[in-house]
Amino acid sequence: MHDTPTLLQLRAVAKHFGGVAAVGGLSTTVRKGTVHGLIGPNGAGKTTVINLITGLFHPTDGEILFDGHNLEAKPPHEIAALGISRTYQNVRLFSGMSALEQVLTGCFLKRGSSLFASFAGLPAARRNWEEARAKSLLLLARVGMAGKADVLAETLSYGEQRRIEIARALGSDPKLLLLDEPTAGMNHAESQAIGQLVHELRDSGLTILMVEHNMGLVTEFCDSCTVMNFGKLLAEGTPRSCIDDPEVQAAYFGRKNDAKRIQPVG
Numbered sequence: 001m002h003d004t005p006t007l008l009q010l011r012a013v014a015k016h017f018g019g020v021a022a023v024g025g026l027s028t029t030v031r032k033g034t035v036h037g038l039i040g041p042n043g044a045g046k047t048t049v050i051n052l053i054t055g056l057f058h059p060t061d062g063e064i065l066f067d068g069h070n071l072e073a074k075p076p077h078e079i080a081a082l083g084i085s086r087t088y089q090n091v092r093l094f095s096g097m098s099a100l101e102q103v104l105t106g107c108f109l110k111r112g113s114s115l116f117a118s119f120a121g122l123p124a125a126r127r128n129w130e131e132a133r134a135k136s137l138l139l140l141a142r143v144g145m146a147g148k149a150d151v152l153a154e155t156l157s158y159g160e161q162r163r164i165e166i167a168r169a170l171g172s173d174p175k176l177l178l179l180d181e182p183t184a185g186m187n188h189a190e191s192q193a194i195g196q197l198v199h200e201l202r203d204s205g206l207t208i209l210m211v212e213h214n215m216g217l218v219t220e221f222c223d224s225c226t227v228m229n230f231g232k233l234l235a236e237g238t239p240r241s242c243i244d245d246p247e248v249q250a251a252y253f254g255r256k257n258d259a260k261r262i263q264p265v266g
């Protein structure tokens with residue numbers, strides 16, 4: 001694993017909100033072609049890290065390096081263009097749009113041609129539109145939603161909506177996909193299916209950084225992980241070595257020697 005090239009590196013990254021150090025000097029590395037888990041108790045700073053990587057926030061201190069670029073002060077659209085895409089902790093789909101239209105919006109993020117130009121029917125825009133449509137259909141198939149293209153997204157099940165979000169995030173051809181709690185609110189079978197999908201995406205060449213609370217999924221589907229607590233690095237390595245770490249167990253449960261409670265669940 002250590003021979004695998006680095007895709008993302010955080011160097012002593014800090015983010016303060018007033019007096020709160022949401023992230024307090026975190027250094028960690030995500031290697032190419034891996035599924036990397038970002039875990040830690042509630043309020044540890046995981047979502048803030050995702051927001052820093054995607055440019056929604058800028059670090060108070062430290063630097064974030066991605067694929068040879070320093071992301072310092074770059075706005076979200078530039079970071080997306082470099083190859084970083086994300087989903088959110090809560091499903092964020094547009095109401096009144098079909099599954100296909102949701103994914104199309106992700107494709108147009110990359111193309112730089114507006115949906116309005118396409119609707120106006122200009123030849124180049126028309127061609128763009130057809131290509132984006134074909135690509136969106138492929139992406140829907142890739143996330144197991146081939147038959148749902150024309151269905152209004154809000155009428156789909158929660159698990160299906162999550163898949164649509166992933167397809168939309170793939171529309172901009174990312175190198176790194178950030179998933180913020182992709183299995184939140186899902187039952188065991190749905191969570192396992194998301195884990196399988198994540199593996200398929202990794203095996204097709206994508207790198208995935210995933211915030212996940214389900215330790216069963218982390219041990220089963222992540223190649224490596226970073227554990228945060230109070231905005232700082234608590235442990236990193238294989239999921240098993242992290243979960244077995246008494247400091248990690250203490251952070252989750254306030255006491256040591258309680259490994260059973262963070263065995264795979266479900």
Ligand SMILES: Nc1ncnc2c1ncn2[C@@H]1O[C@H](COP(=O)(O)OP(=O)(O)OP(=O)(O)O)[C@@H](O)[C@H]1O
Binds near residue numbers: 017
């Ligand atoms: N915009 C903000 N303004 C002020 N404080 C914030 C802001 N965003 C996050 N925080 C604080 O930073 C800390 C880390 O929050 P964050 O949401 O990153 O944690 P988390 O690990 O993702 O938690 P959870 O697992 O509950 O989603 C918390 O104390 C939170 O209240």
